[in-house]
Amino acid sequence: MKFDDSVKYQKSHEWARKEGDLYIVGISDYAQDSLGDVVYVELPETGKSMKQGEAFGVVESVKAASDVYMPVSGEIAEINGELEDNPGLVNEDPFGGGWLMKIKPSSASDYDSLMSAAEYKEYTEGLEE
C-alpha cells in the first residue's frame, strides 16, 4: 500500500498536492484498492466553487460508488479529461496519472488542516480493525 508523502490527506481518502497556485486532487491508493476496478468517474464542471468537505463527484467501480469530497475550498480550475476513456488510471496511478482535478484555493489554511502521509497511514490501520 503506497502512502505518497508529497501530498496531504483527508479522512475520506482524498489527497491534495500543491502545484504552483493550484492544488491537484485525487484519491489514495487505499481508496482505489477498496473500490476495485474503477469504471467511471463523475467530475464537476470547471468554474464551480465548493467548500472543503463538500462532495464534488463520484468514483464508481463495479461493486461500489464512492462520493469524493473537496480536500480544500476553492474553484475547480481543471478536470482530468483522460479519465473519461481510461478510468482505470485511478487504480494504476492514483497519485500521478489518476489525478481527478485541480483547484484554485480560496484559503491557504485548509491545506494545513489535512493529514500527513504518516498520520493518514495510521488512520487507515485503525479502520482495518
Added chain:
Amino acid sequence: MKRNTAPLLWEISKPGRRAITLPDLDVPAASLPTELLRTPGAQEGGRDTDGLFGPHGTLPEIGELDLVRHFTRLSQLNFSIDTNFYPLGSCTMKYNPKMNEAAAAHPGFASHHPYQPAESSTGTLGVMHRLQDALAAVSGFAAVSLQPAAGAQGEFSGVLMIRAYHGSRGDTARTRMLIPDSAHGTNPATVAMAGFKAVQIPSDAEGNVDLDALHAECDQTVAGLMITNPNTLGLFEAHLEEVIETVHACGGLVYGDGANLNAILGKLRPGDLGIDVMHFNLHKTFSTPHGGGGPGAGPVGCNEKLAPFLPGPVVRATAGSLAYVMPEHSIGRIKSFYGNFGMLLRAYVYIAVNGTAGLRRIAENAVLNANYLKELLSETYPVRYRRRCMHEFVCQPPEGVRTIDIAKRLLDYGFHAPTVYFPLIVKEALMVEPTETESRETIETFAETMIHVAREAERSPELLHDAPYTMPVGRLDEVSAAKRPVLRYCPG
C-alpha cells in the same frame, strides 16, 4: 474454449419471415394521418431509425419454429428452482407450486379487464378481499393494502404512511429515519425517496440492534425505525420489544421489513409486538415465482392508527358487496389499476392450501433446515454469531479464500451460490437460506459440495479463480462491461 451460447434474434432473422398469422381487415379503411406515420428508410448513422424493417431495421423477422427454438434454448441456459438448488439468503427461493400457475391462467381472471364495473368483477374482488383478510390474520395487523408491486414499493408506501401520519399531527420536525447497518439496500434508498435523512444504527457483537446507540438517537426528530426481523444475519432480534418501545417512547413509529417472514410464519405476529406497518414479499414468503427478476408483489399491513393512510384502493365490504375504496387519508395511488393481481391470486391459493397449520409448518421446516445446514457447514465456513439462527445464516469462507470464487465454482456443481457480499457488515459474507421445501438429501449434498470446494481452494486456488468451467459462458468481465456499456444490439 468455445462455449454453448445462443445467437441473438438479429443473427437468425431473415427478411420476409414471420411467426404469427393475423386476420384480414374486415372493415373499410379509414384515411391515415400521413404526417404522423413512421417513415421507413429515414437513415441515420446506418440505422433505419423510424422504420421497423431490416436490413438495418429493428424488429427481427423470424419463423415460428426458429422462435420457439431460440427461447427454449435460452431457457435451458438458466438455473432455476425447477432445476437447481438456490440457497440465496433473504430471497426465500422455495418451490413455486404449479397449481398457482393454473389458477392465474384461468381465463376468468387472466382476461378480466380491471375497469370492468364491480358487478362483473366479483371474482377478483372476492380473491383480493380474502387475501387482505388472510394477510392481516397472519401478521396481526388491522388493515392491508394489496397495491404495491414489489417489496420496495411496499417499503416506500410504509415510509410515506409514517410521514403522512406525523404530518397529519403537525409533527413536521421528524426528519430522520433510523436504519440498522445490516439493512437491505432498498431501505436507505426508500428513505431518501420519502424525503427523510437515513441514520445508521450499528449492530452489537451479538448481531442485534445496538440498544445504547438506539437510545442515543431517539428524540423528537426521529420519524421512525425500519427493522427487519429476523434480521439480515438470520438472527432473531433479542431485544425486539425494547427496541420497539424505545422508538415509540420518543414518538416515532416502527416499520417492519417483512422479507424474512418465512422464519416466523404462524409462530409470531409482527402486529402483536407493536410494529406499526410492515410489507410482505409475496414472491418470497408466499411462493409466487421470481420470474428472473419479477413480477413480485409487496402488500403492506398496518395497525388501526395507520390504516387511513394506506395506499389505495383497498377492497371493502359495504352492504353485502365488495368495492374498491380509497382509504380516508391515503398516501395515494402507488401503482395504476389494482396491484399485481396475478401474483395476489397465486398467494391466495398458496395460503388456502396451507391453512394455519400449514403456514406454521413452513416456518418450522425452514428454521430446522437452516440450522441443520449451518451445523453441517460451520466447521469449514465459520459463522460469526454463535447463536441459533432462524431461517438463514451468515458464514464466511476459510481464511484466504474469496467468496466470489466459491460462488462461481459452485455453479460447476449445479448449485446456485448463496447470497454473496451481503450484509455489508460481514466481510466476504455468504448468506445461506435453504427454505422449507428442500429435502434433507439436497441439503447434505450441498454441504458436502461446499466443503469440497473449500478443499479445492486450499489445494489449488487458481482452480477457483477461473471458475466456472462448465457453464454456457466462463466468468464474465463485468469491469469492461461497465466501462464501455453496450446496452443494446447494433447491427453492422
Added chain:
Amino acid sequence: MPFITNTDQDRQAMLVRLGLSSVDDLFSELPVRFRNPDIELPPAASELEIMAELGRLARGNASDQNSICFIGGGVYDHFIPSLVDHLASRGEFTTAYTPYQAEASQGTLQAMYEYQTMVADLTGTDVVNASHYDGATSLAEACMMALAAGKGEKTTLLVAGSVHPEYRAVTRTYLQAQTGSLRILTTDGATHGMQADGSGDRPHTVEADAVTVDDLIAQIDENTAAVVVQNPDFFGRLHDIRPLVAAAHDAGALVIVHTDPIALGMFRAPGTDGADIVTGEGQPLGIPLSSGGPYLGIFGCRGELVRRMPGRLVGEAHDHDGNRGFVLTLNTREQHIRRERATSNICTNQGLMALRAAIYLAAVGPGGLQEIAELCYHKAHYAAAKIDALPGYSTGISGGSGQFFKEFVVTTPRPAAEIVAKLGRKGISAGLDLSRFYPEQSSKLLVAVTERRSRDDIDTLISGLREFAS
C-alpha cells in the same frame, strides 16, 4: 402438508444431529406470550377444492369467455399469440432468480438484452431498462429523474391534463416527499396543483383535460424542468409532438412522452422526434389483462441520461476466451450498492413481463406489429363513425386535430353507467364510464377497439348502443 419434502423421520434425524428434542426448541427466542398465536384462516383446502372454488369465483367476472371487450384506458384486450404463453411459462424462466450470477442466468439476461434492443428501436431511444412496475410508475420515475437532472434550479413539471389520471396520481404519490411542483395543464390555459387522485385542484371535465400541444407550448417557462405528455393520450387522441419538443428544448426543459407500444407499430417514435425520456405501459405486448397486473413499465431515454436512469440494465460482456455473454451492469446506480444515493429503490421489477414482451415482438415482427396497429386503427375508426351516426350519440372531443388511434370518447344519450350495466348483462363490455374520473360527467364513455374485435363484434356493439339512442 403441501410442498414440504421432508417427513417426520427426516426431521427427527436432523433434530438428533442438532441435539434438540423438538422443533419448538428452535423458536425459544420468540417472546413466550406471543408465540404460536391463534390465527383464523379457513381450513386447508386440497388442490381440487381450491380450483373448484376459484372456478366458482371466476364466474362472477366478465372475461373473454363471456363478454366482448371494448374497454381500454391504458390496458387493452389485445391478441396474445399462444407461443408467448407457452415459452414464457417454462419453469426455467418463471422460477429463475434475478440474474446476479450471470453465468447461471444467460437465458434471462439475453432475453432482457433483446427486449432492451427492440423497445429502444420501437420508442426511438438510445437505452431502455429491463422493466419497471407499470406505465404509471415508469412515468413517475421519469418525472423524478427530470427533477434530479434539473439540479434544483428548475422545479416545475408541466403535466398535460390528457395524461391518464391514474398515472398522474401515481406521479404525485412518488413526488410528495420531494421538492418540485406538479402543475397540470387544462385547456383554459391555467395550471393547477394535483390532488391525490390525480385530478387538478379545480373542478375538471373531459373537455378541460383535453389539452393540445399548442396549449402546452404556451405554458413552458424558465422554471419548467420537464413537459409531460401522453401520445396517444388518455382519450385516444394523436398529437404531433415535434413543435413541443422544439419549444421545450429552447427553454431548457426536458420532454417526457408516455406512449402505447402498439401505436408505435405505425406512428412516429417519440425518441426519434426528440423526446428525452419515453415511458409506456407494455401490457399490450403479449401480457394478459389479469384484473390489473402484473404489467410492464417501459422506460427509455437518451444515452447521456443513462447514469441517472432507474431500474436494471443488461449489457454485453465477454469471458476470458472471448465468448459473448450478458450481465447486469451500471449497478452502482441501484439500491443494493448506492443505497440512499440510488436513482431509485427498485429491486424486483417485472422481468417475466419483459420476457413476454420480447417473445411477442419477435413473434409479430415488424410486419405483424404494423398490421396489428393498422387493424386497431381502422376498426376503431369504423366503430366511431357508426356510433357517431346513431341519434343522440357523438364521438370525439372538440378542438384538437380529431386524429385518434384505437380509442375515442363517446358522449351518450343516457348515463354511461346505465348503458355499461345493461349491455354488460348481454355479454358486451361497452367501454369505460368516464364518471369514474370525472364524477360530474355521467355521459362520457371511452370506447377502445383492438384487432381482436371482428366486424360482427363491432356491429353487435352498435346494435346494443342503438337501443339507448334518442
